Amino acid sequence: MYKYLLCWRYLRTRYIALASIISVMLGVATMIVVNSVMAGFSTMMEERLHGTLSDIIVESFSLNGFNNPDEVLAAIEEAAGDQIDALAPSLQLFGYAMIPVGGGEYLTREVQIIGVRPEDRARVSEFAEYLVHQPREGQADLPPAEPTFHVPEEFRLNTYAGQVYQRTDPDDPFADILLEDMANLVPADGMILGYALGTIHxxxxxxxxxxxxxxxxxxxxxxxxxxxPEAKTGEFTVVSYFKSGMSEYDSMQVFVPIERLQFLRGQDGFVNQIQVKARPGADLEAIASAIRLTLERKWPTRFLVSTWEQKQGPLLAAVQVEQNILNILLSFIIAVAGFGILGIFSMIVVEKTKDIGILKALGASDSGVRGIFLGYGLTLGLVGSLVGMTGGLLFVRYINEIEDALSVMTGRKVFDDAIYYFPEIPTLVEPLTVAWIVGGALLIAVAASVWPAQRAARMHPVKSLRYE
Incomplete structure (x- = not known):
């Protein structure tokens, strides 16, 4: 019983121990906040990366593609059988987009041009969920858009030529000129433009x-x-926007009708990529391996087959490495708290040498004296860990409100949503991660008190009583 009474007395009277508690608290809270934010970003990134791609991607090694997509689709279905939910061919290439900005000036940007059938693309990925319209007057949010390249007639009628045409007799020869002007101003082929390409934040x-x-x-x-290769040109009308929340996609990708892109390139029927949607719960790597073996047997060295995770492997691995490095660096905070506990306990052992001698003279065992300091270290670690865990979880819960307050205080955005277009800072609290953070802090606190506790336990009562 005396061990617990002394632990409680030291905790109440030794205010220097408060420094160790604060160190443990800050370390635990910081690691919980950082891991929760990193996990939130990582999860959100994975969801959006997966949303822009299908489960499995079959690509040709050559950008020119292949002209037998029906045979390749049949081979894929043969290899995967009933594990496939949907297939969608596409034609991807790089080029330049020229956006009129008035006065005869154009904004030229490098883009990735993707020829698709929008309804097929929507079946193999979350493509349709990322399509939005320009908000109308009085609207704050971006209304969702349908996966289509249809150019509404109102776009042509809203032009100056269209307004004049509506007041012109259709039999008037001048009406044909107006129709031609309307077609030049608003091409019949629609385009889904990357949101960051069509806007300035x-x-x-x-x-x-x-x-x-x-x-x-x-x-x-x-x-x-x-x-x-020769330079080819195509004119398209913006009908909606692609907003995935990933700036590297929203600022690069444009979607156009695949048949029109094939015609302009002089490649009717050619595609260079097939997106494969697997059934829920299917083993993607096993399906990709089966497809790879089948295509390699039929058309050696012509196709590259990968899952969406393999396709985005370097980016996902970079995020994981960054999270691991941050955890190592932040663990030093708790390690510093451990050294603080070691120093404080060593000082207490020296200061309480006579008291330890009295305890041992009264019959306290070595294990009992050792237990006083180990219990003290455990108590410091437990209090610091619990307070830090509570503070960290509260910080994560109200992190967006805290970010708003800091932005007002500093006069600049702490979290710039122009980078990822996230409406708020994403967070994800993983109970297992919180458990090992708290457990690690307790382990460090107890480990730091082992040496002083062992030193106190080995003291000889007579020598301790003669200590000055």
Missing amino acids: RPESDEDLFIAPEGSKVILHFPSAGKT
């Missing part, structure tokens, strides 16, 4: 300025296929 107002509004014409330049 203004942090001071948290609004986006649309430089390529719906109904505007965008000109694409891209190389043709063949041994001697």
Whole structure:
């Protein structure tokens, strides 16, 4: 019983121990907050990366692609059988987009042009969930858009030529000229434009300025296929926007009708990628391996087959490495608290040498004296860990409110949503991670008190009583 009474007395009277408690508390709280935010970002990133891609991607080694997509689709279905939910061919290439900005000026950007059938793309990925319209007057949020390249007639009628045409007799020869002007201003082929390509974010107002509004014409330049590529041009009308929340995609990707892109390149029927949607719960790596073996047997060295995780492996691995390095660095905070406990306990052992001698003279055992200091260290670690865990979880719970307050105090955005377009800081509290953080802090606190406790237990009562 005396061990617990002395532990409680030391905890109440030794205010220097408060420094150790604070160190443990800060270390635990910081690690919980960092791990929760990193896990939230990682999970959100994985969801959006997976949402932009299907479960399995079959690509040709050559950007020119292949002209027998039906045979390849049949081979994929043969290899995977009933494990496949949907298939969608596409044609991807790099080029340049020219966006009119007025006064005869154009904003030229490098883009990834993706020819798709939007309804097929929506079946193999979360493509449809990332499509939005430009908000109308009075709307704060971006309304969702349908996966289609249809160009509404109102886009043509809203032009100056369209307004004149509505007041012109259709039999008037001038009407044909107006129709031609309307077709030049608003091409019949629709385009889904990357959100960051068609807008400019203004942090001071948290609004986006649309430089390529719906109904505007965008000109694409891209190389043709063949041994001697030539420059090809296509004109498209913006009908909606692709907003995945990943800036590298939203600022690069544009989606156009695959048949139109094939025609402009002089490659009718050619595709260079097939997206494969597997059934829920299926083993993606096993399916990819089966598809790879089948395609390799039929068309050696022509196709690359990978799962979405393998496709984005370097990016996901980089995030994991960054999280691991942060954990190692932040664990030093708790290690510093451990050295603080070691120093404080060593000082207490020296200061209480006579008291220890009296205890041992009264019959206290070595294990009893050792238990006093081990219990003291455990108590310090437990109090610091519990307070730090509570503070860390509360910080995670109200992190967005804290971010808003810090932004007001500093006059600048702490979390710039222009990078990822996240409406708020994503967090994910993993109970297992919290458990090992708290357990690690307790282990360090107890380990730091072992040496002073052992030193106190080995003291000889007579020598301790003569100590000055």
